[in-house]
Amino acid sequence: MVALEHSSITSIWHMLTDRKPYHDLGGAYFTQRDPERATRGAITQLNQLGYTVTLDPRESAA
Structure with missing residues (x-):
């Protein structure tokens, strides 16, 4: 409250x-x-829920 x-x-x-x-x-x-911190936070939360996370960056559409 304070x-x-x-x-x-x-x-x-x-x-x-x-x-x-x-x-x-x-x-x-x-x-x-x-965005990197948000990514790390999401990975940490998924790891705590028992998931193994592998990131595969998307190819740019340019």
């Missing part, structure tokens, strides 16, 4: 000091920001 309140207060402070409206980054923000 962490949520802290996040809200921090967001409000930035909006007021920068005089900018709230801008939602979107649900895929962290995936787009660091």
Whole structure:
């Protein structure tokens, strides 16, 4: 609860000091920001569920 309140207060402070409206980054923000980390996280979760993961990169359509 305190962490949520802290996040809200921090967001409000930035909006007021920068005089900018709230801008939602979107649900895929962290995936787009660091796709390798998202990939590692997905692999880790699958490994914890008992799966063995092999990645085969797709060929580019260019």
